[in-house]
Amino acid sequence: MHNYKPDTLAPSSEFLACLALIKEDIVMSNSIAVVYHSGYGHTKVIAEAVAQGVEESNAKVHLISVDDIDNHWDDLAEASAIIFGSPTYMGSVSADFKGFMDKSSKVWAEQGWKDKLAAGFTNSGSQSGDKLNTLIQMSVFAAQHSMLWVSLGLMPGNNSSTASPQDLNRIGSYLGAMAQSNTDQGAEETPPNSDKETAKELGRRVAKIAARFK
Ligand SMILES: Cc1cc2nc3c(=O)[nH]c(=O)nc-3n(C[C@H](O)[C@H](O)[C@H](O)COP(=O)(O)O)c2cc1C
Numbered sequence: 769m770h771n772y773k774p775d776t777l778a779p780s781s782e783f784l785a786c787l788a789l790i791k792e793d794i795v796m797s798n799s800i801a802v803v804y805h806s807g808y809g810h811t812k813v814i815a816e817a818v819a820q821g822v823e824e825s826n827a828k829v830h831l832i833s834v835d836d837i838d839n840h841w842d843d844l845a846e847a848s849a850i851i852f853g854s855p856t857y858m859g860s861v862s863a864d865f866k867g868f869m870d871k872s873s874k875v876w877a878e879q880g881w882k883d884k885l886a887a888g889f890t891n892s893g894s895q896s897g898d899k900l901n902t903l904i905q906m907s908v909f910a911a912q913h914s915m916l917w918v919s920l921g922l923m924p925g926n927n928s929s930t931a932s933p934q935d936l937n938r939i940g941s942y943l944g945a946m947a948q949s950n951t952d953q954g955a956e957e958t959p960p961n962s963d964k965e966t967a968k969e970l971g972r973r974v975a976k977i978a979a980r981f982k
Pocket residue numbers: 805806807808809810811812855856857858859860891892893894895896897898949951
């Protein structure tokens with residue numbers, strides 16, 4: 769029979785506090801970059817929602833417009849995950865976002881983003897609007913950088929008699945987050961909340977998985 773004394777084996781409050789600090793440090797040391805382009809502000813709203821999801825998960829976030837990318841290559845180098853966002857223009861990423869992709873070839877040559885996590889989101893005027901092609905472009909881009917693609921991770925909403933456009937993932941995407949903005953409304957009115965909430969979920973998911981990889 770063991771002489772088991774539960775009181776002496778119980779972790780002290782100091783030990784538990786120390787563990788909590790270490791855990792917090794691991795989560796906070798994850799920095800995640802959201803790199804996006806937005807010609808007219810609608811995709812920016814989605815980028816901000818993704819960033820909010822990351823922050824809510826206690827990770828540090830860098831929200832970077834491709835217009836300002838040259839001031840942020842170091843932030844991308846430091847990040848454990850990069851989430852890409854572009855409007856869908858002519859069935860593909862916008863020219864400005866493609867400019868960022870091409871500029872990243874310097875990093876590609878060194879495989880500087882190898883084994884970082886990657887994910888993507890897009891927004892367009894039509895429900896489909898060929899948004900899938902934009903996400904495919906982003907995932908191929910991530911693969912060229914030897915990154916690990918994180919999917920949206922939400923079941924499709926808005927696809928049954930009891931479902932509604934207020935559902936998360938109302939457009940029914942798997943590869944990344946999709947949003948739709950009415951073409952006659954400004955970014956303060958569209959895309960709808962469900963798309964912003966879907967985008968937040970993508971941010972949360974990437975942050976959660978990044979913490980697991982740390
Ligand atoms: C040059 C151009 C091309 C576009 N091509 C598409 C398209 O292929 N599919 C679509 O659904 N919407 C298309 N749109 C609509 C935009 O995707 C939509 O207005 C989006 O909300 C713009 O996002 P932004 O405000 O972040 O630029 C296009 C808009 C522009 C300006």
